[in-house]
Amino acid sequence: MTPPRKTCVIFDLDGTLIHSAPDLQAALNAALEPLGRGPVDLATTISFVGNGVEKLVQRGLAATGGSTADLHRTTLARFLDAYAVNGVALTALYDGVLPQLEWLRSAELSLGICTNKPEGPARHICDEMGLSPFFDVIIGATPDQPRKPDPAPLHATMARLSATPEQTIYVGDSAIDFETARAAGVDFWLYTEGYLSRDLSGETCARRFNNWADPQLFSDLIPAD
Numbered sequence: 001m002t003p004p005r006k007t008c009v010i011f012d013l014d015g016t017l018i019h020s021a022p023d024l025q026a027a028l029n030a031a032l033e034p035l036g037r038g039p040v041d042l043a044t045t046i047s048f049v050g051n052g053v054e055k056l057v058q059r060g061l062a063a064t065g066g067s068t069a070d071l072h073r074t075t076l077a078r079f080l081d082a083y084a085v086n087g088v089a090l091t092a093l094y095d096g097v098l099p100q101l102e103w104l105r106s107a108e109l110s111l112g113i114c115t116n117k118p119e120g121p122a123r124h125i126c127d128e129m130g131l132s133p134f135f136d137v138i139i140g141a142t143p144d145q146p147r148k149p150d151p152a153p154l155h156a157t158m159a160r161l162s163a164t165p166e167q168t169i170y171v172g173d174s175a176i177d178f179e180t181a182r183a184a185g186v187d188f189w190l191y192t193e194g195y196l197s198r199d200l201s202g203e204t205c206a207r208r209f210n211n212w213a214d215p216q217l218f219s220d221l222i223p224a225d
C-alpha cells in the first residue's frame, strides 16, 4: 500500500527557520547582568535552547552560580522584557528558507510552526522576519499546554491544519523535536545546522539536510503529473 501523500509541513522555529540565538544570548546576559553574573557566550547559550525560555533562564542561572525559585522568577521577567524589546535585532533567517516556503505555498501544502518559544514572542518574531504570511497556524508555548517533547503542541498544530500524523512532516533541529515527532507518530526531518545538542546519528529520521537552498529539498512531496 502506498503511504498517504504528505500535505502538511510543520516547522520548529529556533535553529530551524531562524538563527535566533544571538538575541536569546543578549537577553539572557541583560537579565544576568544586574546579578553581577555572565556574560554567557553564544555556544553555551545555544546549548541552553530547545526546552523553552524558562529552562534557558534556569540553565543560565545554574551555569553562573546557581538558582532559587525567586531568582528564577525575577531573572525570567527581566529576560522576557529584554527579549520583547530586542527579539530580532540580531536574528536572521537561514539562507534559502523564504524561497522554500514560497514554493511550498505555491504547491498548496498547509504549513505550520510548532515552537517551544512563548507564543507572543514567536508571533511577533515571525511578523518581523516576514514569516507569518506563509503559515496557517503558529503554535508556541502557552501556560495551558505542555512543552515539546510532549506531543501535545504538535497534535494541536495538526488539529488546526486538519492534518493526520500520516499526512504530516515535522522539520526541526533538535533531539527535542525528534522525540516530539516520534511521540506524535509523525515523520521527522532533521536540519543539521541548527542547535542540535544530542547526537541523533543512530536514530531514524525520514530525512537529514544541511542546506535550505537545495532546490530539490521538498520536490518529492509533490507528485509529478
Ligand SMILES: O=C(O)COP(=O)(O)O
Binding pocket: 012, 013, 014, 015, 048, 049, 050, 051, 052, 053, 056, 114, 115, 116, 117, 118
Ligand atoms: O524556546 C526554545 O527553547 C526553543 O524554541 P524552538 O522550539 O523553536 O526550537
Ligand SMILES: [Mg+2]
Binding pocket: 012, 013, 014, 015, 016, 050, 172, 173, 174, 194, 195
Ligand atoms: Mg529548535
